[in-house]
Every structure is written in C-alpha cells, then in structure tokens.
Amino acid sequence: MTDLDQRIASVLRERAEGEIDTRRLLRVSRAQGRRRQLRRRAATGTALTLAGILGLVGVTGTDFTGLPGRLPWIATTPTVAPPVPPRADGVPGAAQRPDLVGGDPRVLHLGLDTSRARYLGWNIYGWTQTESIRFSVGGGQPVVVEVSRSAQRLNDAAIDGPGSQRITVPPLAFDGGVQPLGTTGGLAKGWQPVPGVYARVTMLVGDRAALERAVDVLRWDEARRCEAPLRLTTLPKDATLTDCDVDVSAVPNGLRAQYTIGRGESAAMYVRLMYGAQIAGSRSDGNxxxxxxPAYLSPDGATLELLDIPKAHLVAAFGWLWPGIDPAKGYVSFTEADATTVLAGAQVPKDLSDPETWD
Structure with a gap:
C-alpha cells in the first residue's frame, strides 16, 4: 500500500462512525497525486500492487472527487462469478502478434486459465508500454505478471511491498531463472513466452512450486479488454487514452477503475469509477x-461527477497537467466541456457487483 493509500485509510478510520472530511482527503490526494503520477510514468518505476487492501467501513455521502490514487477496499470471498476482463474480439494475443504487446492501452494481449486462477486486477501503462495482471492461484497469495517488448523496462520497474515499502527486483536475464526478492521471502522469474515479448512474474510470499503454478495459468493466445467494467466511448478532440488501471480484488463488495486521457505533451484527465456496497448515500445537489x-462540478472547477450511479462515484478530474509542465508557458489543459464529452459517453453496467453483466 502506498503512502497515499495509508493517509486516505487513516482519514477513513478516524471518521468511521461519521461523515468523511472530504476536504482533507482532497488536500492529501492532490498533494501526493502529481508526485505519484510522475513515479508511475517514469521508465524506472511502474508500481504494481501486491500488498493487502484495507477496508472501507461506515462511509455515508462520501465525495471522492479528485482522488488520483487507489482507494483501499477490503478483499472478501466472492459470492458471484469471479471478474474476468471481456474478450477483445478479433484481436490476436501475444503468441500470434508479439509486436502488439503494450501498444494499445485498451487491450491486454494475454489472459489466465480461469479454472485455476482469479483475476484481482489488470493495467496497461502507455508510457512504458507495459501490460500487467494481478491474480491468485488456488486462493493463494497475489501474483503479478508484467509483459513488455522491452526487457529493460521490466528490469527498471520496482514493485510495491507491505505498507509504503518499495522493493527493487534484481535484474533478470529472462532466461527462465528464478531469483529471490531480497529478504522479503518473495520470488521473481523472467522469461520470453514468445520471441520479442518479455515477461516477469513476482510474488511477495511463496515457494518455487507456487511460482511455477502461477506461470502455468498464463494464456498467451488470447486478448482481453482493459476497459471493464467502465468503458469510455467518446474522447475529446485530439485526445487519446494512455493508461488503464482496474482493481477487482474486492468484487462484489467494491471495485475501482481509473483511466488516464492525454492530449499532446501537457494535458491529463483522470476518469475514475469507484463502487462500494458500503457507500450508503451520494451527493444529490447537482449543479x-x-x-x-445530473452532475456536480466541484467548487474549484477541476472535477465533474455523474450523480445517478447507485453506490458509486464516476468522476472526471480534468484540470491537470503532466508532472513537470509549467502552466505559465501556455500549455492548455482539459476543460469542463471535455469532461462532459467523456462522461456522456461513459458506459457503466447496471449491476457493478455482478461481473457477468459487464460485457
């Protein structure tokens, strides 16, 4: 769990019996957001979550607009069909087209044998052209697989450990060898599943047998949509989807999906869907x-939220520039009109707690 997650969780725990101090949440998240996005976009640091997740309890009428990070949900034993990203019809997997890996933020070019493994999350980062899936095998500890057409990009990427600890993975030769993750008790393996594609599997806890079982459930002959359950069907002019990041580890009780939209070298918009069965109420004073x-524009004019999705928040944070950009140099960010375009085309399933309705 990152430092941002710990701060948000601290606020939630302090106010578990009452209303959430949303202004404090926003101050914390915005102060940390740009630094976190910079780390995520740097070629030397794509963070992948392997840590356990905290619970959200007693939240009523919570406004999460503007949060750039990951909201911690409590992982529970699923009572519905396990979540699976829908197939990307007509798109070949890495085995057939290794040159496509990491090139489309909407498509994962690998999958899992769902008879033996459960998806916990998936993401694609356009900046590093890296795809990853977080999953468990037989109810075991979380495992992360990362794939890229560049061995260096994988070797440069650290992973998240317990708390806010950052763990550097030893450089891998991608020859099938297994290496320990320092003193954590975890393991890492690198190999080439097909020529031109590099894969790295990491786990914080487990032995070599568990690691090999995890590798064995990977499927390289299929492609799946990263955009699930939320789908963005309209983007502003001259804008592109750059990142897709989905956490389904707490389904059916909660989920998070966040997408990043970019325009040129300066503008960034973060579109986030958060669902929680424990969210008892929502904002009703649309403007x-x-x-x-009905929708609500925040007082600072930087976020726009749709208000008619039960037990969920769908927010577009549009008043952002990429880290390191000087707004005084005349760069143009996204506008409320751009956010309206995106939210108008956003498709959300009727039942976010049931993955069978997502496609």
Whole structure:
C-alpha cells in the first residue's frame, strides 16, 4: 500500500462512525497525486500492487472527487462469478502478434486459465508500454505478471511491498531463472513466452512450486479488454487514452477503475469509477447536467461527477497537467466541456457487483 493509500485509510478510520472530511482527503490526494503520477510514468518505476487492501467501513455521502490514487477496499470471498476482463474480439494475443504487446492501452494481449486462477486486477501503462495482471492461484497469495517488448523496462520497474515499502527486483536475464526478492521471502522469474515479448512474474510470499503454478495459468493466445467494467466511448478532440488501471480484488463488495486521457505533451484527465456496497448515500445537489443526467462540478472547477450511479462515484478530474509542465508557458489543459464529452459517453453496467453483466 502506498503512502497515499495509508493517509486516505487513516482519514477513513478516524471518521468511521461519521461523515468523511472530504476536504482533507482532497488536500492529501492532490498533494501526493502529481508526485505519484510522475513515479508511475517514469521508465524506472511502474508500481504494481501486491500488498493487502484495507477496508472501507461506515462511509455515508462520501465525495471522492479528485482522488488520483487507489482507494483501499477490503478483499472478501466472492459470492458471484469471479471478474474476468471481456474478450477483445478479433484481436490476436501475444503468441500470434508479439509486436502488439503494450501498444494499445485498451487491450491486454494475454489472459489466465480461469479454472485455476482469479483475476484481482489488470493495467496497461502507455508510457512504458507495459501490460500487467494481478491474480491468485488456488486462493493463494497475489501474483503479478508484467509483459513488455522491452526487457529493460521490466528490469527498471520496482514493485510495491507491505505498507509504503518499495522493493527493487534484481535484474533478470529472462532466461527462465528464478531469483529471490531480497529478504522479503518473495520470488521473481523472467522469461520470453514468445520471441520479442518479455515477461516477469513476482510474488511477495511463496515457494518455487507456487511460482511455477502461477506461470502455468498464463494464456498467451488470447486478448482481453482493459476497459471493464467502465468503458469510455467518446474522447475529446485530439485526445487519446494512455493508461488503464482496474482493481477487482474486492468484487462484489467494491471495485475501482481509473483511466488516464492525454492530449499532446501537457494535458491529463483522470476518469475514475469507484463502487462500494458500503457507500450508503451520494451527493444529490447537482449543479450541472451531462446528456440530461445530473452532475456536480466541484467548487474549484477541476472535477465533474455523474450523480445517478447507485453506490458509486464516476468522476472526471480534468484540470491537470503532466508532472513537470509549467502552466505559465501556455500549455492548455482539459476543460469542463471535455469532461462532459467523456462522461456522456461513459458506459457503466447496471449491476457493478455482478461481473457477468459487464460485457
């Protein structure tokens, strides 16, 4: 769990019996957000979550607009069909087209044998052109597989350990060898599943047998949509989807999906869906409409939220520039009109707690 997650969780625990101090949450998240995004986009640091997740309890009428990080949900034993990213029809997997790996933020070019493994999350980072899946095998400890067409990008990427600890993975030769993760008791393996594609599997706890079982459930002959359950069907002019990051480890009780939209070298918009069965209420004082639906523009004019999704928050944070950009140099960021375009085309399943309705 990152430092941002710990701060948010601390606020939630302090206010578990009452209303959340959303201004404090926003101050914390915005102060940390740009630094975290810079780390995530740096070629030397794609963070992948392997740590356990904290629970959200007693939240009523919570406003999470503007949060750039990951909200911690409590992972529970699923009572519905396990979540699976829908197939990307007509798209070949890494085995057939290794040159496509990491090239499309909407598509994962690998999958899992779901008879033996459960998806916990998946993401694609356009900056590093890296795809990853977090999963468990037989109810065991979480495992992360990362794939890229560059061995160096994988070797440069650290992983998240317990708390806010950052763990550097020893450089791998990608020859199938297994190496320990320092003193954590974890293991890492690197190999080439197909020529031109490099893969790294890491786990914080487990032995070589568990690691090999995890490798064995990977499927390289299929492609799946990263955009699930939330799908963005319309983007502003001259904008592109750059990142896709989904956490389904707490389904059916909660989930998070966050996508990053970029424009040129300066503008960034973060579109985030958060669902929680424990969210008892939501904002009702809309001051905008999006395609006839009630919406709320934050007082600082930087976030726009749709208000008619039960037990969920769908927010577009649009007043951002990429880290290191000087706004005084005339760079143009996204606008409320751009956020309205994105939210108007956002598709959300009727039942976020049931993965069978996501496709």
């Amino acid at each position: 905008r409409t999006v395609d006839g639906r």
